[in-house]
Amino acid sequence: MKTNGKLPVYVAGFFAGFCALLMPVMPSFGAGFEWQKQDKAVGLMKDGKLVWKFNYDSKLAPKPFFHPVAVAGGAPLTWQSPPDHPWHHALWFSWKYLNKINYWEPNKEGVPDGATEWSNVKVDTRPDYSARIEMDLQYRPQKAEKPVLTEKRVVVISAPAADGSYQMDWAMAFTAGAEDVKLDRTPIAGQPGGVPWGGYAGLSVRFARELKDVRVEATADKGKFENQRYGFSATATDYNGVIDGGEAGLAILDHPSNPRHPTRWYAIADPKQPFWYINAAFLQLEPYVLPAQQTITLRYRLIVHPGRWTSEQLEQKHKQYSSEPATQLK
Template sequence: MEPIKITRTGYTVEVTVGAKPFTTFNFDPKIAKAYLQPVRDADGAVVTRSFPDMDVVPPEHEHDRSLEPHQRGMYFGHGDINGYNFWAEETFKKYYGHDVSSNYGRMVFRKIDEMHGGPNSGKLRATFDLEGPDQKAFAQEIQDYTFSGDKSTRIIDCEITIRAGKQLVKFGDTKEGTFAIRLAPELDAPQGTMVSSEGGEGEPQIWGKRANWVNVDGTIDGHELGVAIFDHPKSFRHPTYWHARGYGLLAANPFGLSYFLRDTKQDGSYTIPAGESIHFRYRLLVHKGNYKEAQVAKQYDDYAAHP
């Protein structure tokens, strides 16, 4: 593994691997949720979509098919937490065609709890409040990231904890969520190819299905590469369902059962009692070559074996 350096400037944290830029954590209180963007591979190719920057959609992209401007680089958000929408964002509602929510939530930055580099990995942990339109916090969100990489891979281990305050916190059953990355357009279908741990290929065989991991391969700047999300066995409701789209969205969503199973009798919602927590654990892997060459299945097994 290569040395990691982590540097904060204002409301951004820059992460480098072996002196090469890897990713930037953006947590400005002016935006509705924190996100990592851009995310690069070991050769410097950017694997995430290049926008929005803060709350700005470039004019040349305003009419993009499947724009979904709230789908930032890599982020955690859910479309129904206590009835508030933490997936879509109020600032982008003019792009939705209709107002998808009258109750938008916000993730509000409170503090950096831990931040340091190291010879083999680096650590970043930040705390946020979850607030409804009344700007009153009803839960805390702790985002915990461990960064690492070598000559051919880049890794972000992600642990997200939602801690209820004095009232219960309910994650509603919706397909709009939850741990997600919006990929660069070069990785969109058909030029980008999506596979799952269960042998699924493409959106029709992966969307709404359960799997340990999903990987998207493609070519950016002449480099053949892939991006995978791993769902750890100790993560909530493992193996997760996937809200994975051919237009570049790759998201683990353990809540949207009525949508994924196409059965309104199913209820994937979950309620956190007051004072208690829910824990999610994922890994983002960016690798050279396709998923077979990168031995993604073996890399998942190694990841899953860690307690």
Template sequence: MFPSSLRRPLTVLSTLAFTFTLTSLSFAAVELKQEAEQVRVEIDGHLFTEYHFAGARRPYLYPIIGPTGGTMTRHWPLEDDLPNEAHDHPHHKGLWYGHRNVNGVEFWGDVLQPNETGGQMIHDGFLEIQGGEQQGSLRAKNKWVVDNTGEVICTDERTLRFTKDPGGPMIDFEITIKAGPKDVVFEDDKDGCMSIRVPETMRVELPRPKGAKVTPHGEGHIVTSEGKQDLAAWGTRANWCDYYGPVDGQTAGVAMFDHPGNPRHPTWWHVRTYGLFSANPFGQSMFEKLPDKHAGDFTIPAGQSSTFRYRFYFHPGDTEKAKVAEHYAAYVSSVK
């Protein structure tokens, strides 16, 4: 028997332990918290990413914290006090969806040319925000609006699912685009659609120094399901593509999966050695160097819709160690 002087402290400790156990059992491993301009996503109490739905020309996710603890996207232009980051393409914000030419309207870039008409994807409300033991999700509505006229070309309903997985966290991005009273044409262009800008340390090629004739190589690599690597991966078609390299001193990567139910699967990959990583089913003439500059045009008839599904798998290690091919097979079997 314990001395009477120790019985009360032990009882208190036992009560605390029991309370902690109950709390642990009811704790949602993936939590989503809506704030004024973003939804914060936490896994096991730590920031995973934020969905920014206000203050930009299109919604985006930033930052995204990978399985090794490092940030899996470039910081600029959302943060500009970090050294050794290229200040190119200011529209490359974290992870986003967009396209350069939709009915002649620019839904990709932020800086317009004199002859371009710009458009914005304006947040139109949330349909669902919820957490869970292994997965949390949000559903949001958006209007694709022409800047100078206010015309709504189309709308979208997007579902983002955030999954805690032993191999590394995952984001499923499903977007259904619905045409209004007119046909919606995604015109053939290389700049689109499902995209992420990886961190500078993962680049395959580094910025070329002024006056240099040779582009220096980085430590990053690109690999597709068809075996294309690095520069040779651009403009080719594949079920999936993986981009990996050093992140804060450790090897990490992000693989993007194109669901077989997507229109024009397998998609073309607009994946650049400087860090842009996009799945684009609407750039056929540019990727394949075809004389017909409208070969890749894609039309959603008035009043109808098209759905596209992708998964981002953030993993430690390279493509082989992360078993990207096996994860793609699991994705195909789980998302019907």
């Protein structure tokens, strides 16, 4: 059959009709996503539901935080300011003690003895629904004028994948002021002044009370589960459970350049309250003294995902994270 290089009319018509049938079921990139921009808050939405939201209004909380944090299209995995610990701010970073001053929780007057302040917040939201957040932070005793510690923070958030997962790459550079800074925590049981609930400080997640059938996975042995807590060293951990009828989790990966890598982890899994919590606790076993004018950098990758991850999956994700260029602070 001669066609002069062209499809016969009936073949071309069939092909065009077939393509037309396919087109309605082929989603466009980013379908259903939109940015929500408010005064001192930025969030990503999927079909009218928040995927994540970054809040940096000091009138709302004494630290900047993310809430909600969810698999795209899913239920929130985080809990902001729960009644049992109102100073838990969903996904947030907080020191416990700097030179014996408490920056973690409020005093009797309702404010922490140590003030966490921030400025120069820049949020770059992109057309592909990824984002980059930059900010400067200062840490000082409430009655002091000069900070004992300053921080440059960058959080790079990927666009959600087809399964609703995405990652947050945190990079934080802390520089001591004119004097050494002792980064400390409440001692753990078995140490002088230690308590069963000691050992936490740093990057933390307080999970939603609706989370059920909670499991903690890691790339190394988690050790004993005592007082509803784990304390262990690993390159990565995954905190997961069932929420709104589906399995979902949040993994945290420790960058190999971090001090005391592989880091310690502090995990609470108490269904009675309920109390679901994970902390990248590099101070868990002992404090860290940062010399005057010196800098320490902490990097973590958080991955919000559907399903439950195995230790093998965590190993694979950590290997990938370790091989990629580190998030730059400039």
